[in-house]
Amino acid sequence: MQYETKKRSILKAISWRTWATMTTAALVFIFTGQFALAVTIGLLEVFAKMALYFFHERLWQRISYGKKEIPAFVVWFTGLPASGKKELANRVHQQLKDDKLKVERLDSLDVRPLFPETGFSPEEVNRHVKRAGHLCAMLEKNGVIVVASFVSPYAKSRYFVRGVANNFVEIYMKTTVDACEKRDEKGHYAKAHSGEYQNFPGVDVAYDVPENPEIIIAVDDISTDEAVNQIVVYLRKRFLNN
Amino acid sequence: MQYETKKRSILKAISWRTWATMTTAALVFIFTGQFALAVTIGLLEVFAKMALYFFHERLWQRISYGKKEIPAFVVWFTGLPASGKKELANRVHQQLKDDKLKVERLDSLDVRPLFPETGFSPEEVNRHVKRAGHLCAMLEKNGVIVVASFVSPYAKSRYFVRGVANNFVEIYMKTTVDACEKRDEKGHYAKAHSGEYQNFPGVDVAYDVPENPEIIIAVDDISTDEAVNQIVVYLRKRFLNN
Numbered sequence: 001m002q003y004e005t006k007k008r009s010i011l012k013a014i015s016w017r018t019w020a021t022m023t024t025a026a027l028v029f030i031f032t033g034q035f036a037l038a039v040t041i042g043l044l045e046v047f048a049k050m051a052l053y054f055f056h057e058r059l060w061q062r063i064s065y066g067k068k069e070i071p072a073f074v075v076w077f078t079g080l081p082a083s084g085k086k087e088l089a090n091r092v093h094q095q096l097k098d099d100k101l102k103v104e105r106l107d108s109l110d111v112r113p114l115f116p117e118t119g120f121s122p123e124e125v126n127r128h129v130k131r132a133g134h135l136c137a138m139l140e141k142n143g144v145i146v147v148a149s150f151v152s153p154y155a156k157s158r159y160f161v162r163g164v165a166n167n168f169v170e171i172y173m174k175t176t177v178d179a180c181e182k183r184d185e186k187g188h189y190a191k192a193h194s195g196e197y198q199n200f201p202g203v204d205v206a207y208d209v210p211e212n213p214e215i216i217i218a219v220d221d222i223s224t225d226e227a228v229n230q231i232v233v234y235l236r237k238r239f240l241n242n
Numbered sequence: 243m244q245y246e247t248k249k250r251s252i253l254k255a256i257s258w259r260t261w262a263t264m265t266t267a268a269l270v271f272i273f274t275g276q277f278a279l280a281v282t283i284g285l286l287e288v289f290a291k292m293a294l295y296f297f298h299e300r301l302w303q304r305i306s307y308g309k310k311e312i313p314a315f316v317v318w319f320t321g322l323p324a325s326g327k328k329e330l331a332n333r334v335h336q337q338l339k340d341d342k343l344k345v346e347r348l349d350s351l352d353v354r355p356l357f358p359e360t361g362f363s364p365e366e367v368n369r370h371v372k373r374a375g376h377l378c379a380m381l382e383k384n385g386v387i388v389v390a391s392f393v394s395p396y397a398k399s400r401y402f403v404r405g406v407a408n409n410f411v412e413i414y415m416k417t418t419v420d421a422c423e424k425r426d427e428k429g430h431y432a433k434a435h436s437g438e439y440q441n442f443p444g445v446d447v448a449y450d451v452p453e454n455p456e457i458i459i460a461v462d463d464i465s466t467d468e469a470v471n472q473i474v475v476y477l478r479k480r481f482l483n484n
Contacts, residue, residue: 008308016298023290024266027283032274041269048265056258064342066250100306102384135377142344142386 009057013050021046070101072140073239074165075231077149078158078210079173080202082184084219088173089149091228096145096235103145106132120199126157133161140166153201155208167239171231172213177202179220251299255292263288312343314382315481316407317473319391320400320452321415322444324426326461330415331391333470338387338477345387348374350394362441368399375403382408395443397450409481413473414455419444421462 025042029035075092077085086107096103111132112118118128129152136146152158162168180202181189192200201207215234217227267284271277317334319327328349338345353374354360360370371394378388394400404410422444423431434442443449457476459469 003310003312005308005310011308012298012302015302016295019294019298020262020291023294024283024287027286027290028270031279031283037273041266041273044269045266048269049262052261052265053258056254056261060254060257066247066253068245068247070245104380104384135380138346138377139381139384139386142346142381142384144381144384144386 004057004061006058009054009061012057013053016053017046017050020049069143071167071239072143072145073167073169073235074136074140074146074148074161075169075171075235076136076152076158076161077171077173078152079219080175080177080180080207081151081188081200082180083173083175084183084224085149085173088217088224088227089147091224092231093147095228095232096147101145102143103147104139106135106146106148108132108150111135120197122154122199122205125199126154129154129157130160133157133164136161137164137166151201153205153207155210158210169215169235170210170213171215171217172210173219174216175219246299246303248300251296251303254299255295258295259288259292262291311385313409313481314385314387315409315411315477316378316382316388316390317411317413317477318378318394318400318403319413319415320394321461322417322419322422322449323393323430323442324422325415325417326425326466327391327415330459330466330469331389333466334473335389337470337474338389343387344385345389346381348377348388348390350374350392353377364396364441364447367441368396371396371399372402375399375406378403379406379408393443395447395449397452400452411457411477412452412455413457413459414452415461416458417461
């Protein structure tokens with residue numbers, strides 16, 4: 001909820017008066033040819049109307065007509081581990097913040113500590129993703145844009161999140177398991193291959209490729225800058241009218 | 243994030259011009275005694291300044307100076323089961339909504355389905371309350387007021403929630419176990435006494451009375467209307483400047 005301070009109204013009154021009085025004085029001078037009269041009326045107008053403008057602003061501050069909320073939306077990054085979701089999501093989040101939008105960033109690894117008992121079986125992952133979806137929907141309902149990045153390998157829970165969100169933008173990080181393994185600095189894929197990790201999407205469980213994502217990022221073909229741009233252009237066009 | 247539509251700017255221009263032109267015409271008439279001149283200058287002014295006013299509004303729409311966010315806060319109701327938290331919280335929530343504030347309502351029973359594995363042992367209740375606190379803090383950080391009602395019997399987790407929130411208002415529903423048992427339509431106390439429920443605050447585990455709550459509601463001495471008023475007056479004074 002925003003409101004406007006009295007100082008803002010005063011500044012607007014002064015800024016408006018500067019332009020408006022010059023117009024009045026010019027009109028009086030053109031019609032009467034009397035410079036002194038133009039200046040006198042202009043000066044009187046300055047004080048009378050500056051006060052009037054101030055009260056006019058305060059009155060309109062109470063009128064909500066024509067004040068709109070920018071619609072919130074949920075941007076959901078899905079893709080194999082090490083497909084570059086987190087970095088790209090961080091960049092998009094920063095861009096939206098720079099545009100002075102209200103935006104929250106949710107990452108699977110940040111949310112997990114809240115649910116310490118959640119494991120990595122398909123059932124638990126689906127539950128984790130659904131909870132995250134509830135959280136996204138609650139934020140979105142309250143006017144907060146959400147940028148979320150979750151491997152979210154199963155179509156079932158992604159479909160659930162799409163259902164609870166109002167404006168849902170699914171971003172699929174399109175790449176291959178081989179390319180992700182090469183990018184994987186933390187050695188997660190190696191641990192999955194050795195059996196240390198179970199239920200690892202792309203290794204011993206399938207990653208369900210999204211059927212109709214709003215945006216597909218060709219991870220291995222374009223730069224991060226290009227990917228950020230692809231997403232931000234889409235969001236501006238669809239939600240931000242610019 | 244709010245913005246103002248062009249229609250709002252047009253309406254403001256018309257509303258302003260009505261007052262302002264009458265002032266100009268009156269001044270010209272007073273100084274020259276010429277009615278026709280006053281009307282001519284007034285009419286010309288109408289068109290020139292209405293357009294100017296519109297562009298002035300659009301320019302100020304881009305200036306964020308003096309546009310303030312109403313601060314968000316977390317209102318946390320704590321008290322024995324059947325102490326009346328839920329009803330009172332619903333009423334306060336409705337009041338804030340009526341004031342067109344952005345406000346979310348969290349109740350323990352609404353949040354629990356998200357965490358189906360959470361039981362009622364002190365440890366699990368503390369974890370549940372901490373999670374709810376995280377949720378409150380995330381909403382508050384994004385400008386959303388939260389009205390939360392949780393038995394939250396343990397000082398430890400309530401203290402945690404106070405720590406993660408920015409503006410925290412703890413409301414203690416002051417009453418007795420006996421009075422709650424009489425109010426308890428659902429028979430929860432009976433089930434606790436019979437041993438069907440364990441870890442029931444006020445029966446087989448203690449309810450930690452808050453040490454420094456912002457507001458104490460004398461549940462058995464005042465009406466719900468009075469209690470709502472007590473809380474709303476506090477919130478308006480502390481956060482809403484009215």
